[in-house]
Amino acid sequence: MRISDILEMSLTNLWKRKMRTVLTVLGVVIGTASIVVMLSLGLGLKQAMMDQVGSAGGLTEILVYSDAMYGSDDLLLDDKTIEVFSEMEYVENVQPQLIYSMPFQIGNYEGYMDLVGVTPEYLSQIPLGQGEYPDSKGNMRIIVGNQVVMSLVNMTTGEWPDFESGEAPNVDFMTMPMIGGLEVEETYEADNDVSEDVTDNLADINEDFAVEEDFSLGTDEFNSESDEDDSDFSDDELDREPYDEWEDEVYSYFSNDMKRVPINVAGVTEGDLNTYAEYSYYCYTDIEALKSFLKQQYSVNSIIPGQPTDRSGKPYRDLKYSQLTVKVDKADNVETVLESIQMLGYQAEAQKEWLEEIEKEFMIIEAVLGGIGAVAMLVAAISIANTMTMSIYERTKEIGVMKVLGCGLGNIRSMFLAEAGFIGFLGGIVGLVLSYTISFLLNKFLAPMLMSDYGSNVNISAIPLWLVLAAIVFSTIVGMVAGFFPAQRATRLSPLAAIRNE
């Protein structure tokens, strides 16, 4: 028999029993749609994550970090390291980051900021909501993350508005003055350096005065307030009422001996309180500006908090970076560069490595989701098998007649397999249409609620082309597998059925 004839006869038979065919196909439609939609959720989430990392250039970046300031044996990162890395093959550029943490006050509130000194290139890609980008010239100016405000604590009441009432304190970084607290320097003392230290210290003291005069112009009230806090604290201690009065005590990030320095805010990152981006909780400034700020505040031999010291506890002459971002020309070369950096003994990791891990995890998620969807498909397969068995019982006589007229056993099997395959195929096609509809609705209504962390306009459900093809092939195969045993049964029916007269 010709394949076209087999297909035509199968379609005719399906058409003859429209209602039953439609109902069976419906089962496959639901089965296909449940698998496809489930998988599309996993794929959509992965896609969103990949896009986020990819758009930040994460796939071609290697992060080199050093925990030397916390006392580990990590190699230090400085300008020499940058030079070494820059000369490596495939490396496009190396961008250092310097992190300096300090408490700050603004209005009646205070908080703790991680100030990240970055290159102008990095700085310029941070989306700004208000203000402008700072540069390396003049006084250091910073960009405040849009969610930094949420960490603010009221100095007088000790209230943490975001935590307690979910409301952000009414603070405007752009207009209100901000004061940072610098830890008083610890000076490395060595006998042969005494004279130098003394002069440095003298210089520092002068600087201190200068600075305090500077900011006292606009920030008198904060100063006096915090002074009051501090004196309250010491009063309590004197009165020895450690527990009863505890609730009234206000913990402050500032210690008495901290140096108060005005911080100039240049801008705030894009987004409101509920929009999270990777910049939201940090403050940023130009790395050169941060360096000169720190050099201005701390004398040569003093230990800058967060900076490593050598074995004898002596600070290094130059500032050490917290991390370096090594930009590689292509994602394929990341592995090579990563290896050579690690060979040199540095702590380094690539987003790509991490992404591969994530990808593995997503495969598990997809397998689980797909498995849930597959239950519906299993039911559909049973329904196909049932329909085919019914159909074969009904057509016992017809099959007998065909056998008497010389229809090959293989052809009979093919006819029924084709019929079952058609049910699967049709179900697959319609199921995909349904899947696209559901996917569209999910992306339109559910994604904005669940996926805001990944930015706006992100899809929760994605149906790639391979999934479309795989769904059609799979549903057709499921149909044929379900139809196999009924078809086999049809070939075994006796041709005598044609002779019998009911």
Added chain:
Amino acid sequence: MSLDYDSLYYMEDKRLKFTDSSNDQLESTLAGVLYGDKKNIEVDLFAVDNDDGRKAVIQVRNLYKIYKVGTNKVRALNGVDFNVYEGEFCAIVGTSGSGKSTLLNMLAGLEKPTKGEIIIDGQHIEKMNENQLVKFRRENVGFIFQSFNLIGTMNALENVALPLTFRGIPKVLRLKRAMKLLRLVGLKEHAKHRPNQMSGGQQQRVGMARALVVNPKIMFADEPTGNLDSRTSKEMMNLMREVVNKQKKTLVMVTHDDTLAAIADKVIRIVDGKIVALEDRSTKVMED
């Protein structure tokens, strides 16, 4: 014709068995009825005793069909022997339960005999498996059913063309050939009609055309007029007679009706699984 009786080995069940004879000579004189290997050749006496040059298309030898019903054995066929010759219209007549339908089923390869041989066109069909039987029917046999058994979803033309479909013949060609046969049975204008739009007589004529469409050597008809009234039955029988005469087909028909059997060349009467009478009227018909 002479046989070398010196080499006669033994005789059993109306068959001569002998060895070591001049094979070539035997083959030329007894074409189509020699079987066995060179050392052990069997010659069919029925074939031998028909010396008018007709070829036996169907040879049935010592055929038994025994059904087990509980502990009882029912002998549906209890040792049947006969030949059907090329171009012959053979009627198998018997009452219900005589075993005539069982005989036809076995001739068409729809049932396996318990014992015995069926040789059609030189092929032992009792030894074939189901695939071979289907292929055999596809290539050699046309079948007419009592209840017509047309496919309800197909029109007359498509029904007639169906056996050609199984042979893998392209649609255009098979519809053309089917149309020719519909014309032959006088149903040209009903080509587009579904079975339920036609009378019983018309349906059976479509069945006839379907059996003829593959140009088979042999046609089997199982009570072809069983579902028809007497007038239509008469027409049907005449059509079958005409086809046998004009198309030189061999036709084996099963019926319970003696009057219908009268039109046949040979009538085999079966009672309780045995042939009780074998009327060969071929010579008479030829004389007519």
